[in-house]
Amino acid sequence: MTSLADNGLRIERRRARFDGWTIAALLIAALATLPVAVVAASIFVPSGDAWSHLAATVLFDYFANTLWLMAGVALLTFVIGVSTAWLVTMCTFPGRRILEWALVLPLAMPAYAVAYTYAEILDYAGIVQTWLRAAFGWSHGDYWFPEVRSIPGAVLMLGLVLYPYVYMLARAAFLSQSVCLLEISRTLGSGPWRTFLRVGLPMARPAIVTGIVLALMETIGDYGVVQHFSVSTFSTGIFRTWYGLGNLTAATQLAALLLGVMFLLLAVERLGRGGAAYHHTTTRYRPLPAFALRGAKAWGAIAACIVPLLLGFAVPAGLLATWAVQTAPRIVDGGFWRASLNSVTVAALAAVLAVAVALVLAFAARMRPGATTTWATRLATLGYAVPGAVVAVGVMIPFGWFDNTVDSWMRDHVGVSTGLLLSGTLAAMLFCYVVRFLAISFNAVESGLSRITPNMDRAARSLGAGPWAALRRIHTPLLRGSLLTAAVLVFVDTMKELPATLILRPFNFDTLAIRTYELAGDERLADASTYALSIVLFGLLPVILLSAAIARSRPGHQ
Amino acid sequence: MLGLELAGISRSFAGTRAVDHVDLAVAPGEVVCLLGPSGCGKTTTLRIAAGLEAADSGQVRIGGRVVDGGGAFVPPEHRRVGLVFQDYALFPHLTVLDNVAFGLPAGPDRAGKARALLTRVNLADRAADHPHKLSGGEQQRVALARALAPAPLLMLLDEPFSGLNFRLRDRIGEESLSLLRAAGTATLMVTHDSDEAMRLADRIAVMRAGRVVQSGRPLDLYDRPADLFVAEFFSEINKIRAVVENGVVDTGIGLLPATGLANGTSVIAAVRPEAIRPGGSAPALATAVHPMGAYALVKLKHPVRDITYLMRVEHGATPEVSAKVGARVGVSLDPRGCFVFASEGDAPGHAAVMGSR
Structure with missing residues (x-):
């Protein structure tokens, strides 16, 4: 090395501890942390009556609604994401190749666009209820229909577009699992289903937890869906306190509470990873054991994969496209x-x-x-x-x-x-x-x-x-x-x-997002559709990139 | 016979015969090695026995019960087989104890049984650790204890010791197999390492291109190889091309009987290095001497013809040979390490005069 340095190459030159690179990194870190630090520090600023007013009236609702949303989205993304990931990686059935990448598509949909679409068609005046009334001769009050503008409705909307986070991470985890482990489990007396529960699922746990935490971060940050569905959460509370009550300090303090929830989530994610070392004890790859599904089982697998895809992407995108065709010339x-x-x-x-x-x-x-x-x-x-x-x-x-x-x-x-x-x-x-x-x-x-x-x-x-x-x-x-x-x-x-x-x-x-939000807020969804659809079309770009990346992620996997 | 019986097993992948009419039996308490180069079908045979692959044709019986063939197929979880992979494949999310207990039925003495097995492999004190904290040798023993726990009728070992360093390999290999013999388990072990097979197996089945070329006791295979492939799998070997004349083959350093081969047949004389003995009437030139410690390898050249030989000389046996390069030495052949095979088809690899692996 000395001889190289003597020759003027000087590759491994020692430098002072705080040189340009270190200072640049620290500066970026300081700037990037500034907003979070400001919000966190706001809890030390007295905000007057507004805060006690908030605490007495809406704060409990914000907490409860946010928690219900999180619980619902966690469950829904877990069920959809893990089951579809296991089906497409471990089983063979007709259409698997297409579903494997198509299942990521809902990621291209902004949650608020999906919410606007479903609110439009599932409302009292929407096409679904109108059709039901016409078909069965019911009128108002004759029948029960679930209210989409509700917490379960918001859970469904968010779950349908956020499950791909769990799907992608769970799928990657299943793909990287050594088949040897699954085979050992088989020879030790566990059938395919028990092998999934005892080996496949626990080993993928860190990835699944990470996926759910990502989905939950989007959930607590969501404003468009909960605002449209009139579900009061911290996000809507920040806006209402600021723009409605004109109290920036109280709004910031709400933001600080939301920040607290977020740090809790990060801690959960860390805990989910802890304990056992999940780096793989084996490095041998074989083609994954494709459980060949036939007949009713194959149809069941196809249905399980197609339903979230339809509801999370095809239906809302199709409706947006239909409306856009009608209104685009004017819009x-x-x-x-x-x-x-x-x-x-x-x-x-x-x-x-x-x-x-x-x-x-x-x-x-x-x-x-x-x-x-x-x-x-x-x-x-x-x-x-x-x-x-x-x-x-x-x-x-x-x-x-x-x-x-x-x-x-x-x-x-x-x-x-x-x-x-x-x-x-x-x-x-x-x-x-x-x-x-x-x-x-x-x-x-x-x-x-x-x-x-x-x-x-x-x-x-x-x-x-x-x-x-x-x-x-x-x-x-x-x-x-x-x-x-x-x-x-x-x-x-x-x-x-x-x-x-x-x-x-x-x-x-x-911007496109702002106009979508404003038009949908004015109940002019048909007019918003062209804007929303434009965002979806751009959103498809990274989805294509991601699907290509996950397709390449396993040596020897077809 | 109970244990494992494979009868006429075949299996193809995408038109290629990976396993071609393999017959093989392993008795309880017996250790059989499937030996062969990579891609010879030995691992596929093992996987068919385990139920991880189905045979296209033929029959698999474990403990006398048909588990594959004739329309029947018993999935691996119901075959009572144990499996140990080269990389052990311990479950990373479970402790050592839970790994061993994995295959045991739920019950009050489950942990006790697992603990007893850990004691048998001298790892009772590591029960609460996760696998990544264990050394390679310890992981291997856990994998063995885990596979033994449900008392399998048949133990399948896929290159189980090749992940260990060579000093550990001998000791752990012998300990593991004595455990299996004591338990009366039929053991089928796949390996590409002929020394390992020679040392550990009761019987060896050598596979090549999906077929069992020869099977028998280790020394029988060494002393009476069925063909050149088997002969050169167990040691380096001198290959000398010649033609049968007057019922004998001239190797340049001695004559070998060509039993059962007609005059004029093209043959390859296979001569193990230790079958060339210093001290004899055949002249040769020492061109290089490689001391290996316990023995030395000496390269010899025929004084006239273009043939080179590799000779193995025990340490201290004949100092005058190992001392001098360029010396003229007299050698003789020990017929027990010499074989004559008809050269069929003249594969390019066999055309070389000197065997080298």
């Missing part, structure tokens, strides 16, 4: 194109920014491995767990403070009012999106980077390529796919994002 006007352009612009900027920041963070962690960068990356990527409304509130407060401080200083010393520099601008929105979605881009970039071993760098440089040439000839081509994946994921999540966009958007700045 597609200047306003639609402006909203589309805004959505695409903001999402593209957020994607580029999130990927760039993730690159810096990932390189810092690679160049300066150690406790400092580890913690910096952990903190910086915490935002994925924080509901959009909470991040938005946490961005709003420091940005507002900054604007006011600059403004008053300028007025005192220069005599000029600077007004709002950051609040209510694109900058605030983009900052919020990057905080929220940095984890997504970071994970994609990091997994890409991990495939480039340090020895490749060393080999490239020993062959005469300088650091920049190595970056251009080795890293860039190898990273291109990961960077694209990261950008697409952030792009689509930004497009779908609703609560933070509602809070932070500049005045009169419309």
Whole structure:
């Protein structure tokens, strides 16, 4: 190594502890943690009567409703996600290949779009009840029909679009399980069904817990569904307290409680992983034992996989498309194109920014491995767990403070009012999106980077390529796919994002999500359909990427 | 005979015969090794015995009961077989004790039975640990205890010792198999390691391309191999191409009887390195000497013809040979380590004059 260094290569040069990379990582971590820290700190600020009023009236409802939602969504995503994952990985039946990737499709649907669609068709005036009345000659009060605008209704909507998180992770876990373990279980006297319960399921437990926790994070962060269904949760409470009561402090404190729920979830996820080491005790792969299902069993498996797919994707997407065909000629006007352009612009900027920041963070962690960068990356990527409304509130407060401080200083010393520099601008929105979605881009970039071993760098440089040439000839081509994946994921999540966009958007700045929300709120669902469908079409991009990735995830699996 | 009986087992994958009319029997308390190179069908045979694959034709009987064949198929969970894989496949989410207890029926003495088995493999103190905390040898013993727990009629071992380092391998192999013999379990073990099979098995069945080429007691296979493939599976071997003349084969360093082969037949004379003995009338040149410790390998060259030989000399037996490269030595052949096979089809691998693996 000394001789290499003497030759001027200097690959392993020692550096000071706090150099550029470390400082960059710490800075990113500090900025990304800022909104969460602001919200958490708000519990120390007195908020006057509003808080005791909240506590006396609605706080219990917020808690109870949020908990019911979480319990329901956890159960529903578990049942749908695990059963479909087991069926498509361990059994063969007609249509399995198609269902295997199609089951991810509901991920492309924003939960609020599904909720709007079902509310429209299942309401008293909706086509389903109208048809029932016409077919059976019933009139109002003659029959019982479940109320979709309810907690169970919200659970169903969220469960139908969020189960793919559990499905994908459970499927990956089942795929990575050694068949040897399942075969040993068979020879020890357990049939296929008991083998699933005693070996397959427990070994996949950490992945399943992670999937459910991801679904629950989306659930507690949801605003569109619960608002439309008039279910009071923390999310709707934050909006109501802020916009209705005009009390930002109390709203922030509600956000802090929601943050508490989120940290509880993270702890649950950690606990779910703990105990036994789940890294695999065996590395041998064989083609998975495909239990060939025939006859009634095959039909049962097909039905079990198709029902969530129909309800979570085909029906709402089909209805949206039908309505869009009818209303598009009227809806597609200047306003639609402006909203589309805004959505695409903001999402593209957020994607580029999130990927760039993730690159810096990932390189810092690679160049300066150690406790400092580890913690910096952990903190910086915490935002994925924080509901959009909470991040938005946490961005709003420091940005507002900054604007006011600059403004008053300028007025005192220069005599000029600077007004709002950051609040209510694109900058605030983009900052919020990057905080929220940095984890997504970071994970994609990091997994890409991990495939480039340090020895490749060393080999490239020993062959005469300088650091920049190595970056251009080795890293860039190898990273291109990961960077694209990261950008697409952030792009689509930004497009779908609703609560933070509602809070932070500049005045009169419309996006596809905002227009969908507003039109649906005005009970003009047919008019909203074109907007919603546009989001779904963009949402299909990462779903295609994800299905391709999971298809490749097992050596030798067909 | 009880234990395991395979009668005319065949199995094809995508048109390729992986197992081709295999007949094999293992008596209770007997250890039979299925030996062969990778892809010879030995693992598929094992999986058919376990019920993890179904045979296309033929019959499998375990403990006298037909478990596969004639329309019957008993799934693995009802066959009373134990299975140990090369990588042990311990359940990572269960403790050592729970791993061993997995196959035992629920009941008050379940944990007690599992504990007793752990004691038998000297791992009672690791009962509460998870598998990843155990060394390779300990994991192997847990896997064996787990497979033994439900008292199987047949134990199937798939390369069970090849994950261990070679010093541990001998000891654990002998301990494991003596446990199985004592339990009276019929044991079928798959391996590609001929030394291991030689050391551990009561009988060996050598497989090649889906067929059992030869089976018998280890030394019978070593001393009377049915063909060149079996002969060279157990040691390095000198292969000398020749033609039968006057009922004998000339190896260049001695004549071998060509029993049952007509004059003019192309043959390959297979000569084990230890069958070339220093001290004799046949001249040869030592071209290289490789001391191996207990013995030395000496490369010899025929003084005139283009034939090289590998000779094995015990340490200290003939210092004058191992001392000098380039020395002229006299050698002789021990017929017990020499075999003559008709060269059929002249596969390219057999055309080489010197055997090397």
